Amino acid sequence: MDRRSFLKISGLIGGTLGAADLLTIGDALANPAADRNASLPVLDRVKAEPGEDVLIRMQRELVRAMNKPLEKRRWGMVIDTRKCVGCHSCNVGCIMENKLPPGVVYRPVIDTEVGSYPNVGRRFLPRPCMQCDNPPCVPVCPVKATWKRLDGVVVIDYNVCIGCRYCITACPYQARTFDFGENWDNNAAHGNDGGLALQTCRKYEQEPSFEYGAIWHRGEGVIPKSPVGNARKCTFCVHRLEHRQLPMCVTTCLGRATLFGDLNDPTTLVSQQTVQNNAVSLKPELGTEPKTRYLL
Amino acid sequence: MAVSSVSSIDIASPANRARLLWALWILAAIIGGLGFIERLFYGEQAADFSSYIPWGLWVAAYIYFSGLSAGAFLIAAAAYVFRIRVLEPIFRPALLLAAVTLLMGLLLIGVDLGHLERAYLVIFRPQFHSMMAWMVWLYTAYLILVVAMLWLSFRSDQPGRESEAVSNDQARLRLLAIIGVPLAIAFAGGVGALFATLAAREFWNSSLFPIFFLVGALTSGTGLVTAVVGWLWPSRDAGWKDLMTLLGRLLLVFIVIDLILEWAEFSTPSWYQIGSFYELTHYVLFGPYWYVFWLVHLLLGVIVPIVLLVKTRNPVVTGVAGALVAITFFAVRLNLVIPGLITPELRGLERAYSDPIGNRLTFAYFPSWFEWQVLLGAIAFGVALWYVAIRLLPQVFPSPARSSEVGQ
Incomplete structure (x- = not known):
């Protein structure tokens, strides 16, 4: 079977299963199957040793956390700004992973220049969702389309969100953006490689996003296909976590500046780093209790 | 048609003017309709x-129209609840205005x-x-209430209806008006609380905001009712003049209270010129859209109406002042919503990542033609609704005989 006919057949199957998919999405959001992949042989033969890559350690900690029930985990992220080189590969990885359209961004890297010559510096601040323990975006939603899961991740039910954008105005970190239904191929075809650019953008546009463990094909129309017309945000890649994969931004970080793990487990890297003297959260005065922290 | 001989410059005859208004409405409906179609499909x-x-x-x-609605309703309901006889004839037109402007607002918030x-x-x-x-719950309840009140009010006026049934209707109407006053206050203030x-x-995060919204609703709603009574009242008699004088005084009081609240709202947090609120106030007053505050709002919406209302009791001039207040109040609403959003919550976010396709990641905003188009469509919709209603229900305005009894 060649690739094209395989896609056709799977599209057909997908079409008939579409309705069932929709029913299971809500379920997946509420309580992702905690032990679906409990016996996944990730890193079984790699022994912990001093000086190992933090990614290996975080991967091991992730598997350990995923073997606990959902309510026993509490995901947190620590971003070491001293190690961030401003390469934006976390943002690029995030965009590719979640197939983000133009205008939607989960993890921009704020790049500021300070001082004047000869004393100048650049500061980088990657800004994913803070996954607040006390999220201001949740109680404002008129239809309960967004909530904090038991593992602390703030999620959006794309099938319920009415697109009023109240949550976007309520977030003090502007971590939510709106999907206006735009695509990279609008205006993209310019210059000599215009044709190729157009083709690539259209291909990208048809790729589904797997956020929340479901399959999302966006589309504009009289009734837009979600997540078009919805608020969108960083989810700590909960769909990847289910498969024992670290969030995309963690894996693409060149400088190992983004750390991720279970804050309920006192032995994890993030648990040890969040109590460091130089660990801070953004806008602590608002009392939002972010679970994304920064090392200065 | 006395109004045309007073207010028009006598170049156009009433028939010509009607033709011009029709042409303008059709133009607005076409432009707006295209906007709605675009909204629907894209x-x-x-x-x-x-x-x-x-x-x-x-x-x-939306907050502008819902404010007009709550203000018009509160005037109508107050006249009924407190039995202010001079104001009673405006009960129905004000109620109808409340319904029409609310529907215009809901249409816009819907799209x-x-x-x-x-x-x-x-x-x-x-x-x-x-x-x-x-x-949403409050305006749903409020809409149902307004429609019920309109229905009761027109039913009680049907020829041949027994006097007992009429007094029953009026008792119910009074009860609904009494329920409606706190409901409209909660609704108008609640819209402010949504931001605050x-x-x-x-x-936005100020305790004054909901009150400011409420007083704004009263000011703009009174302005609208004053303008409509001044323009469309069927008889130009002593009763109408009394009515206009009272509405003019009321409007003057509301403009002044609103101005005091505005002063408090802007000056308190920015007095010592420090903090981000100061920057936002500075943006409103001296930013790129300074004229929205100084010219549209302060000059045309406050100073000119105050001068007009203080200088003369001429009902037509009072009506013009009301129209100025009602129309320019849109500038106040714009200056409440947009400046709350124009600064990045984190410095540098505006340059962190951009959107070359739709420009959705910037902090610059000016309504596009499409947005104006849809707004124009909503206005055309509201005008049509009003026109159809007063055509179908001629008793919206009291007959000349009835209105002349007022004020005696």
Whole structure:
């Protein structure tokens, strides 16, 4: 079977299963199957040793956390700004992973220049969702389309969100953006490689996003296909976590500046780093209790 | 048709003027209709609001129209509840204005939603914490109440209806008006609270905001009622003049109270010229859209109407002052919504990542042609609604004989 006919057949199957998919999405959001992949042989033969890559350690900690029930985990992220080189590969990885359209961004890297010559510096601040323990975006939603899961991740039910954008105005970190239904191929075809650019953008546009463990094909129309017309945000890649994969931004970080793990487990890297003297959260005065922290 | 001989420059005859108004309405309906069609099939892609300035012209227009509605309603209901006889004849036109302007506002907030087809979920999946949900429930209840009051009011006026039934209707109407006053206050204030409760937005997060919204509703609503009574009242007699004088005094009081509240709202947090609120006030007063505050709002919406109302009791001039207040109040609403959103919550976010396709990640906003188009469509819709209503229900305005009894 060649690739094209395989896609056709799977599209057909997908079409008939579409309705069932929709029913299971809500379920997946509420309580992702905690032990679906409990016996996944990730890193079984790699022994912990001093000086190992933090990614290996975080991967091991992730598997350990995923073997606990959902309510026993509490995901947190620590971003070491001293190690961030401003390469934006976390943002690029995030965009590719979640197939983000133009205008939607989960993890921009704020790049500021300070001082004047000869004393100048650049500061980088990657800004994913803070996954607040006390999220201001949740109680404002008129239809309960967004909530904090038991593992602390703030999620959006794309099938319920009415697109009023109240949550976007309520977030003090502007971590939510709106999907206006735009695509990279609008205006993209310019210059000599215009044709190729157009083709690539259209291909990208048809790729589904797997956020929340479901399959999302966006589309504009009289009734837009979600997540078009919805608020969108960083989810700590909960769909990847289910498969024992670290969030995309963690894996693409060149400088190992983004750390991720279970804050309920006192032995994890993030648990040890969040109590460091130089660990801070953004806008602590608002009392939002972010679970994304920064090392200065 | 006495009004035409007073207010028009006598170049156009009434028939010509009617033709001109029709032509303008048809033009607005076509332009607006195209905007609505575009909204239906292509969503909000042609709008200039964005991920960082998620609310724009339509939200400002919604709070503007809902304010007009609550203000007009409160005047009508107050006349009925407190038995202010001079104001009683405006009960029905003001009630009808309240219904029409509310529907205009709801139309605009409806097209502002990303998923209008799911709006019913606000009833079926209620979130009791959300000010947005409260606003929806309040305006739903308020709309039902206004429609019920209109229906009762017209029913009581049917020829051949027994006097006992009429007095029954009027007792019910009174009860509904008594319920309606706190409801309209909660609704008008609640729209302000929707913004004011957001701790993340310093410009909005003020306890004065809901009260400011309420007084704004009273000011703009009184302005609208004054303008409509001045323009469309069937008889130009002593009763009408008394009515206009009273409405003019009322309007003057509301303008002044609103101005005092505005002063408090702007000056208190920015007096020592420090903090982000100061920057936002500075933006409103001296930013790129300074003229919206100084010329449209302060000059045309406050100073000119105050001068007109203080200098003369001429009913037509009073009506013009009312129209100025009602129309320019849109500038106040714009200056409440947009400046709350124009500064990045984190410095440098505006340059962190851009959107070359739709420009959705900037902090610059100016309503696009498409947004104005839809607003124009909503206005054409409201005018049509009003026109059809007064055509179908000629007893909206009291007959000359009845209105002349007023004030005696």
